[in-house]
Amino acid sequence: MRAEADEVDEAIEAELRLMDPNVRTSRGLARQLLDPEFVEVGASGQRWSYEQMLAELPNMPGNSKEGPRYEPSDMTGVVLAPxxxxxxxxxxxxxxxxxxxxxxxxxxxxxxxxxxxxxxTPIPPEAE
Known part of the structure; x- marks a missing residue:
């Protein structure tokens, strides 16, 4: 069980690094954290490939130390396979x-x- 908890902790640490403006604005740092087969379906509904995300990530929200940053909450994880x-x-x-x-x-x-x-997936303002 400890090995599984370690894997979840390591994945959470990597997820949080991707929210760091220093990583988001560095193609080299972001490349280390994105799998070459990466795909995202964003809150806008747009589908992003690995290359598209690396190109656009520096221009997306959460990239400025002075501006708004992502505030994560209730992060949990499960090991699906080793x-x-x-x-x-x-x-x-x-x-x-x-x-x-x-x-x-x-x-x-x-x-x-x-x-x-x-x-x-966006959460509408009226949702609890």
Missing amino acids: GCVHLTYETTIGGRRARRSSLWRKRSEETGWQMYYHQA
């Missing part, structure tokens, strides 16, 4: 809330944990 962790949580940024789901995989010690899939 080297595969599913995280769920909520974020708030600039007054907008979203429910998020990420799949992280670790194919080798060299690559470490990389986000394979991410989806964000």
